[in-house]
Amino acid sequence: MEWFTADGYWLGRLVFQKALAVVYLAAFLGAALQFRALIGERGMLPAPEVLRRTDWRGAPGLFRLHYSDRFFAVVAWTGCAVAVALIVGVDNRVPLGAAMALWALPWLLYLSIVQVGGVWYGFGWESLLLETGFLAVFLGNADTAPPVLVLWLLRWVLFRLEFGAGLIKWRGDACWRNLTCLYFHHETQPMPGPLSWFFHRLPRPVHRAEAAANHVTQLLVPVLLLTPQPVASVAAGLMIVTQLWLVLSGNFAWLNWLTITLALPVIDWSPLTEPPAQRGAPVWYEAVVIAVTVLILALSYHPARNLVSRRQVMNRSFDPLHLVNTYGAFGSVSRVxxxxxxxxxxxxxxxxxxxxxxxxxxxxxxxxxxxxxxxxxxxxxxxxxxxxxxxxxxxxxxxxxxxxxxxxxxxxxxxxxxxxxxxxxxxxxxxxxxxxxxxxxxxxxxxxxxxxxxxxxxxxxxxxxxx
Incomplete structure (x- = not known):
């Protein structure tokens, strides 16, 4: 099927995959270095207790088969090793099926960690990494051009992420509507960065401009992701600039970096270089991608309904595998x-x-x-x-x-x-x-x-x- 692939997006796929592998590395490294005190067998909230309170249906994962601190360490460090392999491009040196299996491995490993992480892993970017990582399994490798359907599913994730965050702000704290939230946010955010003091000391008109720009980027620009090029590329570029501003102003784990990663395959990189010669997609691969697309669209019902609901919730998973989720942040802002x-x-x-x-x-x-x-x-x-x-x-x-x-x-x-x-x-x-x-x-x-x-x-x- 000629419509199935988009040759011009091969570089966007490559950059996306490298960036996602770096995010995976940060996630697995943090798990490996912190788990014993947090969720280890003698941790503050031991993973075995989480496993006893849940079942296979509600929280599937490898630790259902066995849990020990040694096994958790193996899982976390294996995730680090696979992430490094993906960074150096091993997935592009093996057949398509093997590359898909290689991308599926960190998704399965991290899903297993999140399922036993309890409140320590209750952040929206855990689900975002799992949702993005699942779609990455089907994005292909150098054997074939990027599949159009998966590229659009990645845009759907980015749209829900940004548009949901914009709506939760507009519907939430009044300071977002009167453009005063940034009078407080740089000071009261969860973990300020080295430049947060300076951001807080910016003139108040600049803070109002920040808030207004946030509304534009999260409520208007996401719609442009669904338009033809070059408008979609411009929209993705605006999102990247906004996320880099947030990177400079605070510490939000990998949320900003993963958002930037999702914006990368939206950009049309084709003017920079000619695509390499690539084979047509195998029939079995086309069938798998179409089936996954149907599954994601079916699971998108509740997250999409949540976007338009007056009782919108943020950072919630609607399925135990975290395949399609709802996102949002700072619906209210602390003043003190x-x-x-x-x-x-x-x-x-x-x-x-x-x-x-x-x-x-x-x-x-x-x-x-x-x-x-x-x-x-x-x-x-x-x-x-x-x-x-x-x-x-x-x-x-x-x-x-x-x-x-x-x-x-x-x-x-x-x-x-x-x-x-x-x-x-x-x-x-x-x-x-x-x-x-x-x-x-x-x-x-x-x-x-x-x-x-x-x-x-x-x-x-x-x-x-x-x-």
Whole structure:
């Protein structure tokens, strides 16, 4: 079938596949380095307990067959190895069927991880990676030109991602409609980056322009993805520029980078180079792609209905394999930044002279003098959940107690998630947690104190607790 492939998009496919493999590498690397403390057999929310509470139908995956920390490590590091293989182009050096199997492997491995990840893996970009990774299986390799149907399915993902995010903002917080959300967002976002202080200090008219540009990019530009070239390429380019702005202004794991990745195959790269000679698509491949397209369109009913619903929800999967999902972010924006500060002491009995030493986290704000660091696309899961805990203790009910228990034991795996352990020689006698209000300092305060943050005590989060 001549209509089945699009020769001119071969370079867009190649760039997309390389970028997606890099995102996979970041995801698997984070899983390999963080899982023992979070979901390991002695983790805060052990994966075996998640498996006991769910079944095959609701959460299928490899760990249904067997779970151990050693097996999880094998899965995660295998995912890293496969991602590296895809980055260097092994998929283009093997037959089409083998390439599809190679792309299916990281999808299956990461699906298995997400199914046992609990709240630590409850972020929208987990589903986005799985949905995108599933479609990548059927995008083909150097043996054939990119299939048109899969290219359009990737655009459908990008459309839902951006349009859904735009609608949830417009329907949600009034500050999006009156263009004032960016007065607060750079300061109160989950994990600021090294430039967030400077973005926050931009003039308010610039913040209003940012908000207006966001509405244009997320509510109008996605429609242009469905138009002919070169308009679709321009739309994708605008999305990439917007995402790079977000990359500079904060840390959102791989969400921005995966959005950029989805925009790459929309662009018509054909003026840059001639496509190589490629064979026609095998009949079996055409049949598989058509069947997958029918499946995705059928599963798209609920996500599409959610887009037009007044009760729109965000970041939800409608099938256990995360094949078609709904997305969105920051339907409401915090006006005040609260942070949970965790401290320990060597004193067995707390008295007025007790000295409390603060634990340092890698990404979330702590020491007011420390400039926020850039971590994305690497995902610091504990730091993100600490942001949610500051919003409401309900977000931390399941895991914060076990976290404190492990601090009282100087648990090696848990301490590896932190930047600084103030008790390297022996565990603390007691640990407490307090909530502070954080705000970015002014230019004058920064020059006078060297502090990027100013913090004020608000309330106790956890009173002094001993082992």
């Amino acid at each position: 930044r609260l942070e949970v500060v965790v401290e320990g002491t060597d004193d067995a009995v707390v008295h007025p002279g007790t000295v409390w030493k603060e634990y340092g986290f890698r990404g979330k704000p702590g020491d007011p003098r420390r400039l926020p660091r850039q971590f994305a696309p690497y995902h610091l899961r504990l730091d993100w959940l600490m942001w949610f805990a500051a919003l409401s203790p309900a977000y931390a009910r399941a895991w914060f107690g076990p976290f404190v228990e492990r601090l009282l034991e100087n648990d090696r795996d848990t301490l590896r998630l932190l930047r600084h352990n103030p008790f390297p020689g022996a565990p603390p006698a007691q640990v407490r947690a307090r909530v502070f209000r954080y705000r970015f300092t002014t230019w004058r305060e920064l020059r006078a104190t060297g502090c990027w943050w100013h913090r004020t005590f608000v309330r106790d989060f956890l009173r002094p607790t001993r082992r």
